[in-house]
Amino acid sequence: MSSLQYATPASVQEAVALLAKAEGKARILAGGTDLLVQMRAGMVDPALIVDIKKIPGLRTVTREGGGYRIGAAVAGAELSDRADISKDWPGVVEAFDLIGSTQIQGRASLGGNLCNASPAADSVPALVAAGAKATVAGPGGTRIVPVEEIPTGPGRTSLKPGEFIVDFVLPAKAAGTGDAYLRLIPRTEMDIAVVGVGVCLTLDAAGVCTAARVALGAVAPTVLLVPDAAKALVGSRLDEAALQKLDAAAQAACRPINDKRGTIAYRTKVAGVLARRAALIAADRARTN
Amino acid sequence: MAKHHVTTTINGESVEFLCDTRQTLLDVLRDELELTGSKEGCASGDCGACSVLVDGRLVCSCLVLGVEAEGKSIETIEGMAKGDKLHPLQQKFLEHAALQCGICTPGFLVAAKALLDSNPNPTETEVRYWLAGNLCRCTGYDKIIRAVLDAAAEMRGETHG
């Protein structure tokens, strides 16, 4: 266990080469707020740590085609400092900002939150609802993957050996679009979501919902994109009946477990509640956008 | 197993140290550099007792590797007072009895300083959320929050009775 190596590649190619050579015994280090905890608890025991923070682009946020390209290792506090993206995608920024404390925010990244592959990861439902895509680099080159396709189960991702996430692209936001993320935690901070819901929806001039994406966290082995929940909203003015349908669709999609953080019954019920509430916040934002 | 040779700046002084990959910045501060003011309450990011600033960002030093300090500027509790002049936060913590046992105090002070550096006029709610990653089991937070608000007022130049 003592011969743990540490590398700071200066390019994507160098990182890919290091990862490929390590044959699965390497771990990427972004903010370390999951990795170092897991190493200390003896849950993972890598032979090589690949710190990706020195790779150009991994820690920058740039505007691109009306949307944003966010480096996979950008820390939460760095993203919150950006007024433009906070205005365009408040749901994503708030979700990211909910992760941990001020101290955790100084380090935690979107790439880490996604690739740690916790079903309760806060930023992921918001990214999925927003239609974000990840740029994945690997020995075979670069591919663009919808965020919802990355996690495959608790602690597992669809990334192939040698692959890692370079950045995320948030699309240009269509007119009349708003997003929101809500989670339930017993305290006000420093808890892992018992349920999380991300909603992104578009309203036309008459206030009718023309498009929606609803994503649920902590109610299944992976974050869920729930088309039925979106359907409940599309075509409606988010009246009580539509919200009830949304609530029911969200509940129907849940496949949660009983654990130290919540029960099946609780998670299911609250998923519906938070879906309704998040939809209303997203709609408010859509109207003022 | 070769150790890493790290050159960094701590509280304004250039410092060099040797460390294993596994050693966290907190381990290095406490065990290699004898800066035991940063405390370990959990080693998992949950208590904030190990709070330090790295290039001006507030972080848990238990969740930063020692090797990551290379080329960085680190501020710890030991650098907060200037000579024998306490930082206003330190003074207000004493006046308000914002510490009982004092184990959480270094972390709170470092975190509160980071807050006031970026937001000189925080509301009570802002202070409470900013400090939510710092656990205190003794005080119920009341006097800590008051001390931070009072220090902020004093630093803004407002007189307080």
Next chain:
Amino acid sequence: MAEALRKDFKIIGTRPVRPDGIPKVTGTAKFGADFSLPGTLFGKILRSPHAHARIRKIDTSKAAALPGVKAVITGADFPEQKNEFIGPERTAVNFWYMTRNIMAREKALYEGHAVAAVAASSPEIAEKAARLIEIDYEVLPHVIDVDAAMAPDAPLLFEDMTTRGVEPAPTRPTNVSKRLEFKLGDVEKGFADADIVLEKTYKTEAVHQGYIETHACLARYDADGQGELWSSSQGHFVVRNLTAKLLGMRLNDLKVNPAEIGGGFGGKTVVYLEPVAMLLSKKAGHPVRLAMTRAEVFKASGPTSGASITLKIGIKKDGTIIAGDAALRYQAGAVPGSPVMNGCLCIFACYAIPNQRAIGYDVVSNRPKVAAYRAPGSGIAAFAVESTLDILAKQIGMDPIELRLKNATRIGAPMLGGGKMSHEGFVQTLQAIRNHPAYSAPLGPNQGRGVASGYWFNGGGESGASVYVNADGTVVVSTGSPDIGGSRASMAMMAAETLGIPYDQVRAGVSDTTTVAYTHLTAGSRVTFATGLAVVGATNKVIEDLRARAAKIWGVDIEAVDWVDGCAKPSSSNVGKFEALTLKQLAAQASATGGPIGAAHAVNAAKQAPGFSTQLCDIEVDPETGRATVLRFVVAQDAGRAIHRSYVEGQMQGGAVQGIGWALNEEYIYDEKGRLANAGFLDYRMPVASDLPMIETVVVEVPNNDHPFGVKGVGEVNIVPTMAAVANAITAATGKRMSALPMSPPRLLEALGRPGKEV
């Protein structure tokens, strides 16, 4: 004593800066983990992964052979102890069990139970060596819940344990280690005379003290059989005595240096690491540092009991409580020793109830041995009794404070366990809450208000102190009480007030076990009271000496010299015309008048006064998610007299917030294998700053006439009413009655789904 009634204090009741403040805000203060010596080795404890297992064999040979390993020990390396309970029943200890809890012998009794330990030249080697120790476990069925542990077919932790306190002595083995019964009046008749009788069962989960500093110590054992320890604890004399006993050392061969202590709340009144570190040092021949991780703290130290209480109360329509009957079943953890006797003696103590009975059961199960936690046992009992009184008040349509006032205990009221209530204070805390603006402030939708009260004995006992006057007229006060929350300031204040000199002319410190008389724990809310008495006693001896020296200088009798406002003065004009001599002047002449000035004093303080608190909680519950938010919280507590006002308020605020955590979210959660599922702060969920409002305090001061300044203890009773105050507020907000802690969102939402309105 007339002095208690004095109000014209110069220093008592003010808020000076504590003498140990600067090191604590600059990071130089040394806590338990901050010590090292040249050549220090790193210790590591190997712990059981099983909740319950017989240890067939331990093979340490591979670990011992690892380069860098200097010592390996197991339970067999500790001397065997006698299986007997020593000391008064309420605090009895049994070293046979204690040594087995420090390190397992025949069986591992809970997940995290220490089974072996190593010392090595680096933490990595120590960890590696611990993993090389081979243990042959026979995994046994386990039992976690207290009611399940009492069932006749429950797995037994000790196959030969029978219940103490039952006549005739039973022979059937059981997990019930002790049964207690206390009675007053005729309970059956009381219930027959009552208009309403309510019986209800309450449950609470085990909760941890949650101090932020993990246990840590440094030990050095010398070849001549002497040893020295640096350790953070609530009583270094107790650490010395327990460690010496567990290792077979003489008391004067072990010196314990008190480190600053990063919180204890009762959890650092016992030893876990110190005997292990000392034995490792003895074997290795080098100093050994040992510290727990946070997970180890949760799994192997603390917590307080989870419990199950069945409570029956009979009441008249006019609000007179006529009978109370309680069965209290408390988890002791893996070895006997829950605070159930405290629960029995506290449960009805706030009220003058003519007919009462409390039956207590001390029950072992496969959990860490409980340790004291702030008014141990009383808060659990108060959750039951104060919830039931809330229900009864609503049933008879009476204001809840009115009901409590009507039945409030008063001086002379008989108490369970014998004796009579000796002090006032309870009624005043009730009145303080009733008169507080919060009691009549308007509430919004989904909001509710609850009140509850609590009682705690408070402690007295043995303390030592010394007071020395330096040549420049400054004064040094030393005590044997670790300072856990500003007590150095209070000691200096009491000495300064007694001497009549300014606060900053006095410095107070904490001395090691070789320099001051035996001092019992910083626990039981006893320090300001008992150690304060020792300080005042030593100070008075110094004053006596100062008067004698002034008398010598003036050539008069000591009776002719008074000590007033920090000066020796002639007691009347008949004595002669002498200029008053200040402390500074007398100190400067000390060499000529008899040498250094100073005195030591030790006490075994009795006549402590009990503590009372009444609290108000406003809460809002989200009807769709069951999440509760505390909106407002007021703590009224009788302090006797506040020495340092800020630290008294701080105790009240801290205790209430611990109680809020206990009420809402904190709990030990076990998986089906009996392993703790939430052994970290993230999922244990203690309150964070953003969860809370400011905690308002009302310091009630009904002086204790048996203390020179009127002090009662203030450290503990503040947690006692909190869980019930929160529960009562939740009922007011939701129309549902929660009879189990914690009242976490899932449990609350489930209750919200119940039909009908509950009170």
